[in-house]
Amino acid sequence: MGLTDRVLSQAGTLEGVARTVLAEAETSAQKAAEVAAAAQQVTGNVEAIAATAEELSSSIFEISRQVGEAAAVCVVRARRRGRLAGGATCFSRAARSGDHRLGDDRYHGFDTK
Numbered sequence: 001m002g003l004t005d006r007v008l009s010q011a012g013t014l015e016g017v018a019r020t021v022l023a024e025a026e027t028s029a030q031k032a033a034e035v036a037a038a039a040q041q042v043t044g045n046v047e048a049i050a051a052t053a054e055e056l057s058s059s060i061f062e063i064s065r066q067v068g069e070a071a072a073v074c075v076v077r078a079r080r081r082g083r084l085a086g087g088a089t090c091f092s093r094a095a096r097s098g099d100h101r102l103g104d105d106r107y108h109g110f111d112t113k
Contacts, residue, residue: 001009
């Protein structure tokens with residue numbers, strides 16, 4: 001085997017290695033793009049979850065505020081009439097029914113006179 005044959009053989013080997021490296025680089029680039037797309041989707045999901053959690057927190061705060069307000073109204077009315085148990089009944093009726101007519105004493109069984 002002469003020098004020319006050895007150079008051609010090495011060039012062929014080098015070309016094969018270059019093709020393999022190129023194929024691996026293309027596969028890596030494709031996988032990197034898939035990972036980037038997945039990361040972007042995860043980011044969107046995390047943002048949606050954060051927004052939902054914030055809405056839930058606000059709703060819980062508002063419910064707590066309304067329950068506290070309803071309890072205070074019932075207790076004040078019951079104390080005015082000297083019937084603390086009546087205030088508890090007022091509150092439990094409103095809570096069970098989901099009705100928010102705390103301003104209507106007749107609904108809660110209080111004398112309006």
